[in-house]
Amino acid sequence: MVRILQQKQFVGHEIHGKSHKYYPLITKETYTKSFMKGFVRRYFSGSYRQMVSFFTKEDNLSLHELEQLLKELKDKNS
Known part of the structure; x- marks a missing residue:
C-alpha cells in the first residue's frame, strides 16, 4: 500500500539504516480537492x-x- 502511495506521489520516504521514515508530499486539503473533483466527475458526470x-x-x-x-x-x- 505504501508503495502505491509513493507511485502516486502522495508519500515520500527517507532511508535510515534498515528502517524508512515516511512523510506526506501533499497536504490533506490538496488531496481532498483532488479526490472530490474526481468523485464528482466519475459519479455525477462532473x-x-x-x-x-x-x-x-x-x-x-x-x-x-x-x-x-x-x-x-x-x-x-x-
Whole structure:
C-alpha cells in the first residue's frame, strides 16, 4: 500500500539504516480537492448540482445544511 502511495506521489520516504521514515508530499486539503473533483466527475458526470440533488434525495442533507451551502455559494460569488 505504501508503495502505491509513493507511485502516486502522495508519500515520500527517507532511508535510515534498515528502517524508512515516511512523510506526506501533499497536504490533506490538496488531496481532498483532488479526490472530490474526481468523485464528482466519475459519479455525477462532473455536475455538483447532481451531487447535491442526490444527497438531498437520500436525506443526507437537511434543509438547514442546504441553506448553509446556498449562503456559502452567495458569499463566494459576492
